[in-house]
Every structure is written in C-alpha cells, then in structure tokens.
Amino acid sequence: MFGRILVANRGEIALRVIRAAHELDCEAVVVYSQGDAGAPWLDAADESICIGPAPSAQSYLDIPRILAAAEVADVEAIHPGYGFLAENAHFAEICAGCNIVFIGPPAEVINSCGDKAAAKALAKSAGVPVVPGSEGAVADADEAARIAEEIGYPVMIKASAGGGGRGMRMARNEITLRSGFTAAQNEAGAAFGDDTVYVEKFVENPRHIEIQVLAGADGEVVHLGERDCSVQRRHQKLVEEAPSPALTPEIREAMGAAAVAYAKAAGYRNAGTVEFLLDKDGEFYFIELNARIQVEHPVTEMVTGIDLVRWQLRVAAGEKLDFTQADVQLRGHAMEFRINAENPERGFAPAPGKIDHLVLPGGRGVRIDSHVAAGYEIPRHYDSMIAKLICYGDDRDEAMRIARRALRELRVEGRGIATTAGLHQRILAQADFVNGNFDTSFLERHLDV
Numbered sequence: 001m002f003g004r005i006l007v008a009n010r011g012e013i014a015l016r017v018i019r020a021a022h023e024l025d026c027e028a029v030v031v032y033s034q035g036d037a038g039a040p041w042l043d044a045a046d047e048s049i050c051i052g053p054a055p056s057a058q059s060y061l062d063i064p065r066i067l068a069a070a071e072v073a074d075v076e077a078i079h080p081g082y083g084f085l086a087e088n089a090h091f092a093e094i095c096a097g098c099n100i101v102f103i104g105p106p107a108e109v110i111n112s113c114g115d116k117a118a119a120k121a122l123a124k125s126a127g128v129p130v131v132p133g134s135e136g137a138v139a140d141a142d143e144a145a146r147i148a149e150e151i152g153y154p155v156m157i158k159a160s161a162g163g164g165g166r167g168m169r170m171a172r173n174e175i176t177l178r179s180g181f182t183a184a185q186n187e188a189g190a191a192f193g194d195d196t197v198y199v200e201k202f203v204e205n206p207r208h209i210e211i212q213v214l215a216g217a218d219g220e221v222v223h224l225g226e227r228d229c230s231v232q233r234r235h236q237k238l239v240e241e242a243p244s245p246a247l248t249p250e251i252r253e254a255m256g257a258a259a260v261a262y263a264k265a266a267g268y269r270n271a272g273t274v275e276f277l278l279d280k281d282g283e284f285y286f287i288e289l290n291a292r293i294q295v296e297h298p299v300t301e302m303v304t305g306i307d308l309v310r311w312q313l314r315v316a317a318g319e320k321l322d323f324t325q326a327d328v329q330l331r332g333h334a335m336e337f338r339i340n341a342e343n344p345e346r347g348f349a350p351a352p353g354k355i356d357h358l359v360l361p362g363g364r365g366v367r368i369d370s371h372v373a374a375g376y377e378i379p380r381h382y383d384s385m386i387a388k389l390i391c392y393g394d395d396r397d398e399a400m401r402i403a404r405r406a407l408r409e410l411r412v413e414g415r416g417i418a419t420t421a422g423l424h425q426r427i428l429a430q431a432d433f434v435n436g437n438f439d440t441s442f443l444e445r446h447l448d449v
C-alpha cells in the first residue's frame, strides 16, 4: 500500500478518500483553494496545501499547481475524486509521466471511454446491447436523416465527447433532426472542442440504471449490482438506490454480465460505472462507462459490504481482487438522498450561506457522508451538495421508513440557506415513488407537488 497520497478534490469526497486512506494506514495530503481555507475536512488530512484562488480553473482544475503540490508533499499517488480532473486523460498521463500513480484507470482507457461513439462500437462488438443507430460518427445532416429514416423517429443526436446529457438533441421529424444536428454539433464543438456526433433511436422515458464494476490489477472484473438513479432533474441526480425496484434477478444478471463484458473489452482497471437505459419492456441498452468513483457509490457499499474507495487504493497499488463474482452477495436495500444547498421552489437556484444550526441525523440504518459543520460558510464557487444521507434497511420499505425519520431530524439552518431535504420528504410521500413506479420523467411530472 502507498505510504502517502494526495487528494485532488474538496468536500465530502475529499473526506471520503482521506478516511479510506487512514483505514489503510496511508497518509493523506489534501489540496485546497483559498475559497476552502479553514474548511472542516482539511483537519482530517495529515497535511493540507493551498494551491490557488477559489475559481476551480486556478485551483482544482489546474494541473501544474496540483502536480507542484504532489511534488512538495512527496506523495506516491493522487486520488482525483469525482468531477474536476477525475476523467481527464491528459492529467492521468501527466501523473504517470511524473511517476505518480493516478488512482483510476489508465489514461488510454479514460480516453477510449470518453469517446461515446467509439465506446458504443466496442460495446456492440463485445455483445453488449446498444441502442439501434449509426455505426459510429455521423458526418452530416443528410446522413443523419438517412439513418433516422431507417431506424424510425424519434431519434437522439448525441455528442461523442458528451455524456451526462450535454450535447444531446431529440428529434421527432426530419425538420427538427436537421436543426438539432447543427445545434448538437455546434454545442459539442464549443463545449468539448470536438463536434463529432452520432444518432440513435430515442428511448421514451427510460429508467437510468447503472452497474458498479471493479477491476483488479490483472484486469479481472466483478460487478457489484446496480443502482437506480432515475430520480433526477436535468441530469442532476437527487435520489439513488440499490437494488432497483425495476430489475428482476434475470435482468440484473444479464446487465451485470454485460457491464463486465464491456469493462473487460475496454481493458478497464479500478472502479467504474457502466450506465444503461432500461425501457418499459425490460430491454436495456449500454450508454457509457463513467471512469471514476461516483457520488452515489455508498448505496452499493451498503448492499454489498464492499468498500469501493479502499479498493480503488488497493487496485491502484497493484493488488488483485481477493474475491470473485460468486462472493458478491446483495443484502438489504439502500437509498441515497442528496442534500443540496438549493431552493427547489425557485427552480433549484443555489441557496448557500453560513450554517448557524446543524443537526445531522444518526441512529440505526443511517450513514451521512458530509464535510460540513456548524459555523461553516457554504462557498458559492462549487457545487451545492452539502451532505449525502444514505439509509439502509432490510428491504425497501424499511429503508424508506428510516429515511423519513432521518429527514425529520435533519436541520441545516442559516441566512439564505435552503436545501433539498423537504423535497426528499415529499418524494417519500409520493405513491409512485413508494411503489417503485418511476422513471427519468418522475421528478418533472411531480414538480408541482
């Protein structure tokens, strides 16, 4: 195991990684921006190094500053967390060039997973179901129109460098296809410096199901079951759970096998997530692989008993997995509720402020992953998530009972602060949610409530 690592992130995930390192008797040095000076999670680290001003471009996204900190701190490895540099192949490559282990997959694998059209082609060749559509990139609107005619409308135009919903356009006819094609191309070019797009059949109101995979140092791959992340708004997930109320044991096994097949074909290493769309008829389609630890990883940890971040460090240090697929048992039910400093009644506008009064729930079945404390001023520069409430019970009903109780206990108060906690209580009172009857359109359809 490493003796000392650098955590190139902030907030709850920085704390999560520091905790995992300490449980492995590994020291953790954390970088921080001036916007995070004096922040509570810095106390948990063995050392903290200020790398620049609050704007991420000059701190958490600034590769030279982070590598300078790694050099000064004399670390063996860097954990990127999620967001920021987590899926930046260039950063992973530079780490390798500096003889610092990037805790994640190799740079080439990040690169190949980042190209969605190529990833889809690889999935198809590995026998993984994909949404019917173009074979790779589509050159122009005429070609897009031909393919759309073939597969039938509605279709989706997607940026190859996109993901997480960016650079996507839906089209129900040739007119909107042609305008959407240009729009997607321009958006992708501006956002990613790559205007490659591809076309596929539009799946109406899918569920978003993802499979957690873990690949050891020799390329051995296991899957740790699924997470249902359908309760989201504009691609911002709000509630995630495992197992999914929509999966039968048969679909779970097939989806798990598909995720493993893709990860093996991609030469994957470390923790990753294979995203699928699940339609009304129980058909599933590969979408992309997220080459990072994800926000919602705790629900998988709760139902499998496997510490994903600890395994990220162990695999990066060259270890093989010490268990096989047959050893992975799913037990109980876990739900994660993202507590964001946002006002759902005002279009989810950021609502940061200084936390004057804080009560974080506890007790049986409750896990809180949070970096905040009373007296903490939520900075405006970063994302608005201030805590993750993870509830665990023997079954889904028990997990929801614990969640309602925990959300009643939760208090985050201060001038200007609003949170998503009340919204979660209302979600937990919705019959469709309680019955497991929801898809990616759930939140939009129930927003009035």
Ligand code: MV4
Residues within 6 Å of the ligand: 131, 156, 163, 164, 165, 166, 200, 201, 202, 203, 204, 206, 207, 208, 230, 232, 235, 275, 277, 287, 288, 440
């Ligand atoms: C789709 C789709 C329907 N049909 N692809 C959005 C994020 C990206 N990872 C994939 N996304 C979608 N791709 C086809 N062919 C609908 C979505 C989608 C979605 C997917 C997952 C979770 C939430 C979503 C919300 C709207 C649309």
